[in-house]
Amino acid sequence: MSPLVFAVIVLWAALFALAVVIFALTRQIGILYERIAPVGALVNDSGPKIGEATPIFELSSLTGGSVSIGAHGARSTVVFFLSTTCPICKKMIPVLRSVQIAEASWLDVVLASDGDENKHRAFIEKAGLAVFPYVLSANLGLTYRVQKIPFAVLIDGDGIVRAKGLINNREHLESLFTAAETANSTIQTFEESSALLRA
Template identity: 35%
Template sequence: MTELIVAQGTLWLLLVTVAMTMLLLLWRIREFYRHVAPLGALTPAQPSVSHLERHTFIASDGSCCTIGGIRPDGQRQLLLFISGTCPVSKKMIPVTRSFCDRENISLIFVTDDTAEGEQKLVRTLDIDSGHLINNTETGRMLAVDRVPFAVLLKQSGDVEARGLVNNREHLESLLTVTETGYESIQSFLAAHPHALAS
C-alpha cells in the first residue's frame, strides 16, 4: 500500500513539473515573438528611379502591355519579376494573382528568360501571356537583382513599395509600407525600435 502511495505521489509530482515546464516554455516563446521582428519584403538595394515613366512593351501573346506612367483606370500596378528556373517564383505566381485580385491591383509579370523559357512559363504556370513581358532594362532601373521581386506602383507611376517576396505576408507588407509612409518595413522598425514591444 505504501509503495502505491509513493508511486502515485511521484507521478503527480512529475505531472506538476511537466505542466510548469510547459507554462514556462509558452511564456518564453511569447517573449521571443515579441522581440523578433516580422520579416517584411526585403529591399536589398535602392533603385535608380523612384518614378516609372509610361512604357509600352510587346507581351508574350504579341499584344501591347503598358507599365508605369499615369494609369487612366486609377489602379495601382504590381510588377512581379520572376524566372522560370526559380521554384519560389513558381510558388509566388498564384499567390500574387490572388493577392492582386483581392486588393484590386493590376498585375504584370516581368521576366528576362529566353524566348523558350518564356513560353514554358506561360504553358506550365498558367500565366496570362498578355500580362507577361520579357525585359531586362526595367529590372535594372528598379534595382532588381534577385527574384521573385515585387514593385508596387502608384496610379501616377511612382514607386510606392518594393522588395523580395516569398510569401503572401511579404506582399501584404508592401501595403503596410504604404500605410506607414516608410519605404520598407525595415526602415519603419529602425525608426521605431520599440514598435513591437507594444
C-alpha cells in the same frame, strides 16, 4: 505511509512540476515572438527610390494588349520580375494567382522579364500565365536595377514607388503591401518604429 498514497503524492508533484515547466516555456515563446520581427522583402537601394516617381513604360504584353507601368490611374501595380528557369519564380506563380484574386479591387499584377520571346511564350503556356499581363523589357529591369529574381516593385496609382524587394515567398510579397499601407519604406522600418513607440 502506504505505497499507493506515496505513488499518488509523487504523481501530483510530477503533474505540478510539469505545469510549471509548460508555463515557463509558454512565457519564453511569447518573449521570443516579441523579439523576432517578421522577415520582409530584401530591399535594394538602387533604381527609383521608395517615395519617388517611377519612369512611365508603355509595353506590349505577350498575353495580349498593352501595359502601362507608372502611369497615373486609380489602381496600384505590382511588377513581378521572373525568369523561365528560376525555380523560386515557378513556386511563386500560385501565390501570384491568389494575390491577383484577393487584391483585385485595387491591384494589378504584371509579370516582367527579358530574353527570347519564344521561350517566354512556351513558359506562359506551360505555366498557365495567360491571366497575367506579361511584358519583355530589358530596359524595365535595368531601370529598377533588378540584380536577383524574383523581384517585385509596388507602384501606386500616382506612379510612385511604394515598396520593392527580393521576393522568395508569400510573406515577402505581402510585406510590400504592409510597408505601403503603413507608409514605411520596408516592413523592417515599420518594426523599428513600432519598437521605439513601445519603448
